Amino acid sequence: MTQPPKQVKEEKDPALDVSLLERSQLRRHLRQQRGAIEVATKQAWDEAIAARLRAVLLEKRPNHLAVYWPIQSEPALLPCFADLYQQGIALALPIVVAKGQALKFVAWTPGQSMENDAYGIPMPLERETEITPDCILAPCVGFNKANYRLGYGGGFYDRTLALHPEVYSIGIAYELNQSSFALDQYDIALDLILTEASAYSQQDHIESQTRPD
Numbered sequence: 001m002t003q004p005p006k007q008v009k010e011e012k013d014p015a016l017d018v019s020l021l022e023r024s025q026l027r028r029h030l031r032q033q034r035g036a037i038e039v040a041t042k043q044a045w046d047e048a049i050a051a052r053l054r055a056v057l058l059e060k061r062p063n064h065l066a067v068y069w070p071i072q073s074e075p076a077l078l079p080c081f082a083d084l085y086q087q088g089i090a091l092a093l094p095i096v097v098a099k100g101q102a103l104k105f106v107a108w109t110p111g112q113s114m115e116n117d118a119y120g121i122p123m124p125l126e127r128e129t130e131i132t133p134d135c136i137l138a139p140c141v142g143f144n145k146a147n148y149r150l151g152y153g154g155g156f157y158d159r160t161l162a163l164h165p166e167v168y169s170i171g172i173a174y175e176l177n178q179s180s181f182a183l184d185q186y187d188i189a190l191d192l193i194l195t196e197a198s199a200y201s202q203q204d205h206i207e208s209q210t211r212p213d
């Protein structure tokens, strides 16, 4: 007897139901998908994210904005960061202190001399000035409809946000990184997630949950 085809909702590859994957498999899948974006498409998406981010931050005007140096086909926003710096927003980059610890942040001026950390991520050569950011950009491997984030699995951003609950957190992702996954007890929802197509606000989510209709 022939089986009817398995129904897989909103999934491009019918052999793979993302909602059933473990977090580690899901990370691999999402990283692969992100790595397969065509160069010209990625550039256009990065520009769209940059435009959204610029508008949000010039309105919000954080005192110290923690950015990131793009790795592994994360949205590449270095020109946007340089522009924000020109507009008077002080920047910082994350530093991995050790596995199992929160990130620390050091002041960063675009164009400053850099060296690679243990993961091969560029960090400022001069790391004397430690910063406590009031706004943190967190690149996402995945994110879900309630603004929870999936990263590379080190727990670095979750530990950092747990330590600084007052910080305004902005996830940066592509639409194709939206997914569903089981939450970990330490996962912290981000205040805002920006993609090339949308801005997802945690506040909207809370309000829509509490609205009577």
Ligand SMILES: Nc1nc2c(c(=O)[nH]1)N(C=O)[C@@H](CNc1ccc(C(=O)N[C@@H](CCC(=O)O)C(=O)O)cc1)CN2
Pocket: 068, 069, 070, 071, 074, 094, 095, 096, 103, 119, 121, 139, 151, 152, 153, 154, 155, 156, 157
């Ligand atoms: N651009 C960027 N910078 C960042 C982060 C990030 O997510 N993106 N981080 C966010 O936390 C911290 C670095 N954390 C990272 C943790 C793991 C891997 C990584 O590629 N791990 C390998 C395994 C390496 C190993 O086990 O030794 C992998 O997953 O394949 C990269 C960055 C701080 N800086």
Ligand SMILES: Nc1ncnc2c1ncn2[C@@H]1O[C@H](COP(=O)(O)OP(=O)(O)OP(=O)(O)O)[C@@H](O)[C@H]1O
Pocket: 023, 149, 150, 151, 152, 153, 154, 155, 156, 157, 158, 159, 162, 184, 185, 186, 187
């Ligand atoms: N505040 C915390 N205290 C203790 N353990 C934590 C904390 N936050 C995360 N962890 C643990 O760290 C591990 C990795 O967490 P998780 O899977 O959320 O990483 P991630 O968000 O994908 O990674 P990253 O933020 O580094 O990109 C998990 O075992 C998680 O329980």
